[in-house]
Amino acid sequence: MTPIADRVRELRDAIRHHEERYYIHNAPEISDEAFDRLLHELEHLEAEHPELVTPDSPTQRVAGRPAEGFATVEHLVPMLSLDNAYNEEELRAFDERVRKGAEPGEAPVAYVAELKIDGLSIALTYDDGRLVRGATRGDGSRGEDVTINVRTIRAIPLALRNGPPGRIEIRGEVYLPRAAFDRMNREMEAAGEPLYANPRNTAAGTMRNLDPALVSKRGLSAFMYQVVTGASHLPVTYQAPETHAATLTAMRDWSLPVEPHWRRCEDINAVVAFCAEWADGRRTLEFETDGVVIKVDDLALREKLGATAKFPRWATAFKFPAQQAHTVLRRILVSVGRTGAATPYAELEPVLLAGSTISMATLHNADDVARKGVRDGDTVVIEKGGDVIPKVVAPILSLRPPDSVPWVMPTRCPVCDSVLRRDEEEVVWRCENLSCPARIVGSLVHFASRTAMNVEGLGASLVDQLIAQGLVRDFADLYALTVDQLEPLVVAPRDPKSDRAVPRKLGKVGRNVVDQIARSKSNDLSRLIYALGIRHVGEKVAATLARYFRTMDQLRAAPVEALQTAPEIGPVVAASVRAFFDEPRNGVLIDRLRDAGVNMTSQAPEPTDVPGPLAGKTFVLTGTMASMTREQATEALERLGAKVSASVSKKTSYVVYGEEAGTKLEKAQKLGVETLDEAQFHALIMKSTRNQEP
Numbered sequence: 001m002t003p004i005a006d007r008v009r010e011l012r013d014a015i016r017h018h019e020e021r022y023y024i025h026n027a028p029e030i031s032d033e034a035f036d037r038l039l040h041e042l043e044h045l046e047a048e049h050p051e052l053v054t055p056d057s058p059t060q061r062v063a064g065r066p067a068e069g070f071a072t073v074e075h076l077v078p079m080l081s082l083d084n085a086y087n088e089e090e091l092r093a094f095d096e097r098v099r100k101g102a103e104p105g106e107a108p109v110a111y112v113a114e115l116k117i118d119g120l121s122i123a124l125t126y127d128d129g130r131l132v133r134g135a136t137r138g139d140g141s142r143g144e145d146v147t148i149n150v151r152t153i154r155a156i157p158l159a160l161r162n163g164p165p166g167r168i169e170i171r172g173e174v175y176l177p178r179a180a181f182d183r184m185n186r187e188m189e190a191a192g193e194p195l196y197a198n199p200r201n202t203a204a205g206t207m208r209n210l211d212p213a214l215v216s217k218r219g220l221s222a223f224m225y226q227v228v229t230g231a232s233h234l235p236v237t238y239q240a241p242e243t244h245a246a247t248l249t250a251m252r253d254w255s256l257p258v259e260p261h262w263r264r265c266e267d268i269n270a271v272v273a274f275c276a277e278w279a280d281g282r283r284t285l286e287f288e289t290d291g292v293v294i295k296v297d298d299l300a301l302r303e304k305l306g307a308t309a310k311f312p313r314w315a316t317a318f319k320f321p322a323q324q325a326h327t328v329l330r331r332i333l334v335s336v337g338r339t340g341a342a343t344p345y346a347e348l349e350p351v352l353l354a355g356s357t358i359s360m361a362t363l364h365n366a367d368d369v370a371r372k373g374v375r376d377g378d379t380v381v382i383e384k385g386g387d388v389i390p391k392v393v394a395p396i397l398s399l400r401p402p403d404s405v406p407w408v409m410p411t412r413c414p415v416c417d418s419v420l421r422r423d424e425e426e427v428v429w430r431c432e433n434l435s436c437p438a439r440i441v442g443s444l445v446h447f448a449s450r451t452a453m454n455v456e457g458l459g460a461s462l463v464d465q466l467i468a469q470g471l472v473r474d475f476a477d478l479y480a481l482t483v484d485q486l487e488p489l490v491v492a493p494r495d496p497k498s499d500r501a502v503p504r505k506l507g508k509v510g511r512n513v514v515d516q517i518a519r520s521k522s523n524d525l526s527r528l529i530y531a532l533g534i535r536h537v538g539e540k541v542a543a544t545l546a547r548y549f550r551t552m553d554q555l556r557a558a559p560v561e562a563l564q565t566a567p568e569i570g571p572v573v574a575a576s577v578r579a580f581f582d583e584p585r586n587g588v589l590i591d592r593l594r595d596a597g598v599n600m601t602s603q604a605p606e607p608t609d610v611p612g613p614l615a616g617k618t619f620v621l622t623g624t625m626a627s628m629t630r631e632q633a634t635e636a637l638e639r640l641g642a643k644v645s646a647s648v649s650k651k652t653s654y655v656v657y658g659e660e661a662g663t664k665l666e667k668a669q670k671l672g673v674e675t676l677d678e679a680q681f682h683a684l685i686m687k688s689t690r691n692q693e694p
């Protein structure tokens, strides 16, 4: 093999290793930047040597897009669903049935209890360790071929590590981690769009999206829990372990993601304890779970127990008690956000649910209200599951007042009375009046929010007052506010305990707010760009634009083509930014912000290619240093232009070693690569930093 081919293989191994650390074990060893560099080096080598590109290279996760929809695939072994158990009694009844089917029949049966992932079932096919297919469950016997999207999920290996030869099918669940879901919803909120209801539906919708590049950005993850055995299309070469516990361990060894909290339970008592433990414990997890899956551990016994037409007899799903409550829906109202989206919601008689008082529940959109058939005055079931805001599940028809009438979506904005409109393909109705007070309040609250200009104390109730008193009409007006104007205002924030609006004079807090507004003038340009509320410009895009264009003037002047040259800025965002600045009123607004003293430049490090003093040098770090973490060392090196690599090769310039350095140090010595101990490393960094200063 050529040295280049060697390096390519080395990079792929290193990248998979770090993907596994990051996406499966949640314990990264290197910074995101260092990881990106590995990936870039690989991309670069593959671009120069296209003959070395293989389908399982990590650079090939996003590859092409399906021409028209997804093909239907047949599951050779049907994907059965599981029978449910809702309480301890039903769990014990399940155990009894299992023990009856076992021989001699009386001894306790061991189970494996796993957290049930609230996502989308998936079947992966590996041929000689290479991922060749990913299919959705569909109706159990027929699903959709979503390989192209499955490949973008970084927790899922494109190639198994020491996997079995021949063909093997692995089943599991694709899910959206809470953090990724929250991030998506923050972006929706910032864009003034209705929020996604829950991670499960969002994950399912994402998997069926026809744009793998978009799927890749959403941050889906996966847990696998089954190796399909006993199917005619599977090779006899794979010697399945004898227990489910051993299967889970084997899958993990193949570098597949396996949810780590599973437990082998000696008998049903241990299973009951596991379920009780996680009914509360689940709130600390990074993903949504709605129950526990209980499977017979002994695979031979499973075979013997078999399946009914619908369910396997050797497994059941325990459902955590749902967090539901009944209350009266006073009326269905419509709120208008800063993009004009008009969203129906339910005003409720306050009720206690999962530890907090609830007086509002979402109804998503007009279609949702129609589907559920809820009406003003109905007694309704509300539920708090994985959803952000509690939702109305259904009306209790037997309690419906005799005079109730079906609800209809208003045709006019409840705030400014403009006619509401919606595009044919959208579910969202919008108020298109740019000066609608609801939209202005929404955009000012966004401007002041923590992730935008971060003006503490400037929430919805104060903004309402500022507008009502005629003190503020736009962002720039905020910077002219005085303490004397603010102190007498009466605001009515909601008390989260009693869930009541409590009016009070702003008083001394007024000075605070004025100070906060003044402080916000020196914010970085990225915050300002985000605060402006340009459609499709979330926090991350704003940061990119600020870093790339440096000043508001350069950004304002950039034509669409120039905007698109910034990293990760596509045509939709570019057009939206251009349209924002082309609106003369927005230009005036920005000039007034500048006159008020608001900072218009970026302080973020410039993305230049100016070579640092260590440019061209590749470092490998091994062992633990006393004075800095590996991330800090990596950062210091990258600031100086050096590359940090995960593995030692002849091309490595230096291997830096700390305590408990391992094989990398040995390899360096074998290859004759220069090595640095912690003190020597510090000396080099100090010297290079001095050289870098102008």
Ligand SMILES: [Zn+2]
Binding pocket: 336, 413, 414, 415, 416, 417, 418, 431, 432, 433, 436, 437, 438
């Ligand atoms: Zn309106």
